Amino acid sequence: MEKGLLYPIINQYRSDQKLDGLWNFKFDPAAEGESQGWQKGFNNGIKMPVPASFNDFFTDKDAREYTGDFWYSKEFFVPKYYEGQEIQIRFGAATHRAVVYVNGQEIRSHEGGFLPFTAEVTNTVKFGEKNIVSVKINNELHRDALPAGDTATLKNGKKMAKPFFDFYNYSGLNRSVHLLAVPKNGIYDYSTTYEISDHEAIVHYSVNADTDGDFKVSLTDENGNVVATSTGKDGDLTVKNPTLWNVRDAYLYTIRFELIDNGKPVDEYGDQIGLRTIEIKGHQILVNHKSVYLRGFGRHEDSIYAGRGFDMNVERRDVNLMKWIGANSFRSSHYPYDEQVYKFADREGILVIDEVPAVGFKMAAASFLGGLDQSFFDGDWIHDLYKKHIDQVTDLIKRDKNHPSVLAWSLLNEPDTSKKSAVPYFEKLFKDSANLDPEKRPRTFTLNEDDTIDVSKCLRFPDFYLLNRYPGWYHKWGYEISDGEAGLRAELDEWKKSDIDKPIVFSEYGADTEPGLHKLPSIMWSEEYQIELLEMFDRVFDSYDFIRGEQPWNLADFQTVEGNMRVNGNKKGIFTRDRQPKAAAFYLRKRWNKLPLDW
Numbered sequence: 001m002e003k004g005l006l007y008p009i010i011n012q013y014r015s016d017q018k019l020d021g022l023w024n025f026k027f028d029p030a031a032e033g034e035s036q037g038w039q040k041g042f043n044n045g046i047k048m049p050v051p052a053s054f055n056d057f058f059t060d061k062d063a064r065e066y067t068g069d070f071w072y073s074k075e076f077f078v079p080k081y082y083e084g085q086e087i088q089i090r091f092g093a094a095t096h097r098a099v100v101y102v103n104g105q106e107i108r109s110h111e112g113g114f115l116p117f118t119a120e121v122t123n124t125v126k127f128g129e130k131n132i133v134s135v136k137i138n139n140e141l142h143r144d145a146l147p148a149g150d151t152a153t154l155k156n157g158k159k160m161a162k163p164f165f166d167f168y169n170y171s172g173l174n175r176s177v178h179l180l181a182v183p184k185n186g187i188y189d190y191s192t193t194y195e196i197s198d199h200e201a202i203v204h205y206s207v208n209a210d211t212d213g214d215f216k217v218s219l220t221d222e223n224g225n226v227v228a229t230s231t232g233k234d235g236d237l238t239v240k241n242p243t244l245w246n247v248r249d250a251y252l253y254t255i256r257f258e259l260i261d262n263g264k265p266v267d268e269y270g271d272q273i274g275l276r277t278i279e280i281k282g283h284q285i286l287v288n289h290k291s292v293y294l295r296g297f298g299r300h301e302d303s304i305y306a307g308r309g310f311d312m313n314v315e316r317r318d319v320n321l322m323k324w325i326g327a328n329s330f331r332s333s334h335y336p337y338d339e340q341v342y343k344f345a346d347r348e349g350i351l352v353i354d355e356v357p358a359v360g361f362k363m364a365a366a367s368f369l370g371g372l373d374q375s376f377f378d379g380d381w382i383h384d385l386y387k388k389h390i391d392q393v394t395d396l397i398k399r400d401k402n403h404p405s406v407l408a409w410s411l412l413n414e415p416d417t418s419k420k421s422a423v424p425y426f427e428k429l430f431k432d433s434a435n436l437d438p439e440k441r442p443r444t445f446t447l448n449e450d451d452t453i454d455v456s457k458c459l460r461f462p463d464f465y466l467l468n469r470y471p472g473w474y475h476k477w478g479y480e481i482s483d484g485e486a487g488l489r490a491e492l493d494e495w496k497k498s499d500i501d502k503p504i505v506f507s508e509y510g511a512d513t514e515p516g517l518h519k520l521p522s523i524m525w526s527e528e529y530q531i532e533l534l535e536m537f538d539r540v541f542d543s544y545d546f547i548r549g550e551q552p553w554n555l556a557d558f559q560t561v562e563g564n565m566r567v568n569g570n571k572k573g574i575f576t577r578d579r580q581p582k583a584a585a586f587y588l589r590k591r592w593n594k595l596p597l598d599w
């Protein structure tokens with residue numbers, strides 16, 4: 001669990017030097033790195049781009065599929081004038097677990113491949129000289145880790161990832177690495193909550209620093225006008241006639257905290273925030289007390305060459321695609337995305353369901369492993385898994401709590417909740433996470449295909465429901481799709497008859513579609529069939545007023561394990577992997593652009 005996860009900024013007190021670029025890289029199948037001194041750096045590796053996954057750069061299968069320990073190392077210079085400050089190396093993500101060394105000294109380890117962590121190196125670096133950072137990363141999958149899976153050892157002794165989930169196990173330093181110089185005992189966290197009325201907004205803030213100093217706090221509008229000020233560690237900023245942050249109509253204020261110690265300003269942290277409230281009321285999802293209907297996608301951080309490495313160019317294109325098609329939301333399926341993704345969403349007024357990598361918690365997983373015929377939550381790995389799970393929920397909320405775009409927290413994707421053994425795990429998870437978000441935004445998880453209203457034992461936990469349903473693809477497919485529609489309607493009639501008065505969002509539905517495959521009449525995998533399946537779901541959605549969102553799977557085609565059910569990855573994208581439209585994109589654009597943007 002990290003103390004603070006503020007995004008790096010540069011000002012008169014704070015420096016941020018990105019260590020992105022080419023690092024030395026090598027695999028360590030014999031786990032000999034430490035004994036060979038790689039923690040002090042090495043030059044006999046290959047040059048590896050950071051941020052990026054290592055996998056798709058390679059031309060040989062052993063390297064692409066490599067599972068086990070591997071090392072990155074880079075020389076970096078610490079300027080003399082950094083002396084007197086706290087020196088940190090901040091990793092945006094190291095997938096899935098890392099040990100950090102500086103100048104040969106072990107600094108820290110970290111578990112979890114999709115959230116940032118910071119190595120505090122003040123007493124280890126040499127000021128005014130070159131230094132070496134080395135990172136040993138391991139990308140094995142385990143049932144007691146997130147995302148869940150196994151690591152097999154083949155007869156030839158090589159290890160192989162066996163995911164219980166349907167995305168490729170891209171690994172490496174997938175996000176930027178920052179060398180930071182910040183004030184000692186400076187600001188390390190802040191949070192805000194909001195009260196909105198017709199002509200006034202109140203920002204309740206709290207700011208954290210390792211000193212008893214005082215704080216000067218200000219709020220400025222997009223023109224740089226100071227609209228409110230306050231003092232103290234906790235306080236209120238009252239804005240008359242505020243411009244609210246709305247769906248697809250964003251407005252960002254800048255909050256600024258100045259830390260004063262013994263009468264002298266010693267640190268400052270500024271960030272962009274949006275004045276808005278989120279509520280669930282009956283079957284409605286409300287933003288600023290107004291009902292919202294979610295239109296958007298499940299996504300993946302996935303692109304050609306860099307794999308899961310964050311690529312600003314891809315994100316810019318994806319946001320433009322979502323605006324073009326008339327989307328107002330997405331889920332960060334199935335893991336926290338790079339912080340810059342949420343900044344894009346903040347600026348564009350796009351709502352985010354923010355998800356931790358608690359995926360694959362179901363043995364007969366969609367990755368066609370067949371798996372064991374037992375409930376995942378009966379496993380003896382559950383205790384160790386839970387510690388990692390709540391740790392990553394805690395850090396996800398600590399990292400993303402101040403983004404106006406974050407609508408809700410998704411604590412799992414498609415867990416097996418059909419057995420009673422899941423209940424204690426969920427009870428603890430929803431209890432332990434209840435107070436992590438100062439704004440108390442809704443918490444949920446996606447209900448997989450089998451977890452219907454009369455099967456799932458965990459329906460009392462989520463604040464609203466995310467349904468992943470695949471009639472027309474994984475069952476009742478092709479010419480049988482009419483039975484698929486009947487079955488879907490029958491299930492929703494059960495929901496309607498029940499006393500459940502929470503919103504339902506369809507968070508996954510779709511058909512694998514080969515771009516360019518056309519058939520009249522349609523057949524599965526054709527572009528025509530993908531539209532017919534969407535039309536079926538849309539007919540159903542339009543029949544039930546407690547359905548408050550539609551997020552087809554997926555925005556774009558993406559890479560998975562190879563298998564007899566995957567054709568170079570999952571093809572359920574509405575767009576291709578190189579972000580070009582299939583025919584379904586024009587169908588959805590027509591449907592979604594008929595609706596008001598903030599409806």
Ligand SMILES: CCC[C@@H]1NC[C@@H](O)[C@H](O)[C@H]1C(=O)O
Nearest residue numbers: 166366449468470474570572
């Ligand atoms: C029936 C489960 C469907 C499954 N849901 C989780 C996603 O990560 C997969 O990609 C999707 C699929 O198989 O297309």
